[in-house]
Amino acid sequence: MTPEQLLAPGAYPGLRLALREGGILEIVISSEKTLNSVNADAHRALTYIWRDVDAAPGIRCVLVRGEGRGFSSGGDFRLIEEMASDFTALARVWREARDLVYNVINCGKPIVSAIHGPCVGAGLAVALLADVSVAARSARLLDGHVRLGVAAGDHAAIIWPLLCGLNKAKYHLMTGEPVSGEEAERIGLVSLCVPDEELLDRAWAVARKLASGSPTAVRWTKYALNNWLRQAGPIFDTSLALEFLGFTGPDVREGLSSLREKREPQFQADAPV
Numbered sequence: 001m002t003p004e005q006l007l008a009p010g011a012y013p014g015l016r017l018a019l020r021e022g023g024i025l026e027i028v029i030s031s032e033k034t035l036n037s038v039n040a041d042a043h044r045a046l047t048y049i050w051r052d053v054d055a056a057p058g059i060r061c062v063l064v065r066g067e068g069r070g071f072s073s074g075g076d077f078r079l080i081e082e083m084a085s086d087f088t089a090l091a092r093v094w095r096e097a098r099d100l101v102y103n104v105i106n107c108g109k110p111i112v113s114a115i116h117g118p119c120v121g122a123g124l125a126v127a128l129l130a131d132v133s134v135a136a137r138s139a140r141l142l143d144g145h146v147r148l149g150v151a152a153g154d155h156a157a158i159i160w161p162l163l164c165g166l167n168k169a170k171y172h173l174m175t176g177e178p179v180s181g182e183e184a185e186r187i188g189l190v191s192l193c194v195p196d197e198e199l200l201d202r203a204w205a206v207a208r209k210l211a212s213g214s215p216t217a218v219r220w221t222k223y224a225l226n227n228w229l230r231q232a233g234p235i236f237d238t239s240l241a242l243e244f245l246g247f248t249g250p251d252v253r254e255g256l257s258s259l260r261e262k263r264e265p266q267f268q269a270d271a272p273v
Contacts, residue, residue: 003019003056005056006049006052014029014045015028015029015030015042016028019058019059022060022061022208022211022212023058023059023061024063024208025061025062025063026064028064029066029067034073034076036068037072038074038075040079043122046123046126047100054106054109060210060211061208062110063113063203064111065113065200066116071118071123071124072122074120075122080148083247084253090244090248094241094244097243097244098237100125101154101158101236102233104130106226109219110132110211112207113128113203115127115139116199117136119139124142124143128155128159128190132206133189134190134193134202134203135194136199139181140180141180143176144176146174146176148252149246149256149267150255152239153243158229159229159232162228165187251265254268
């Protein structure tokens with residue numbers, strides 16, 4: 001994979017790429033009309049780009065951010081509906097969700113996320129798995145799985161307890177309570193929180209510092225530290241399997257309907273297990 005192939009127009013639907021000075025690759029999640037929601041094509045692109053970034057020479061660091069009013073509003077309703085009704089689609093997205101997490105973890109290049117506005121779903125996974133996460137004060141981080149009626153899979157079980165502790169992780173992941181940028185820094189969910197107007201300047205400063213350091217020292221430090229995440233792989237795999245099992249049940253259909261209709265969900269009274 002060459003930088004030219006990586007930057008080819010249309011190579012990664014839903015993402016806008018630019019190679020900046022100092023070997024910093026800027027990745028912008030870009031679907032502004034839908035608050036950077038992630039459809040099937042964008043989900044696939046967001047999964048496999050990290051493998052390509054890792055293989056591309058000349059890239060020393062990555063900065064990932066969202067276009068316009070937020071980082072990402074998560075998976076779009078059409079993708080969720082397809083997953084709930086089509087086993088082939090469900091299996092495909094399960095594999096992508098698994099690969100997305102492991103590809104970010106295994107990408108040797110350091111990754112910085114600049115988080116503003118809503119940050120949900122696959123976008124939240126990338127934002128929090130980044131090596132340095134910089135959040136604006138007004139950022140709103142939300143793991144919406146339980147609100148949809150499925151278990152908190154994706155990235156949550158592998159990294160939230162490590163970042164903010166099991167008690168905070170359980171509270172936010174089981175209640176679906178959002179976390180502001182300020183609160184995320186206070187509990188350790190993000191690396192830094194800054195005033196909204198300083199977000200990009202601070203994120204770029206961190207990216208430039210990482211890009212100017214010894215590539216072997218930075219990348220090998222990342223590799224060693226990410227063994228904390230790799231050893232939690234079985235926990236993540238279980239959470240992801242249970243999330244996708246939930247897409248075959250009735251609660252996700254009610255959760256999706258309630259989100260579309262902007263009302264509170266009426267889930268079944270009890271679970272079958």
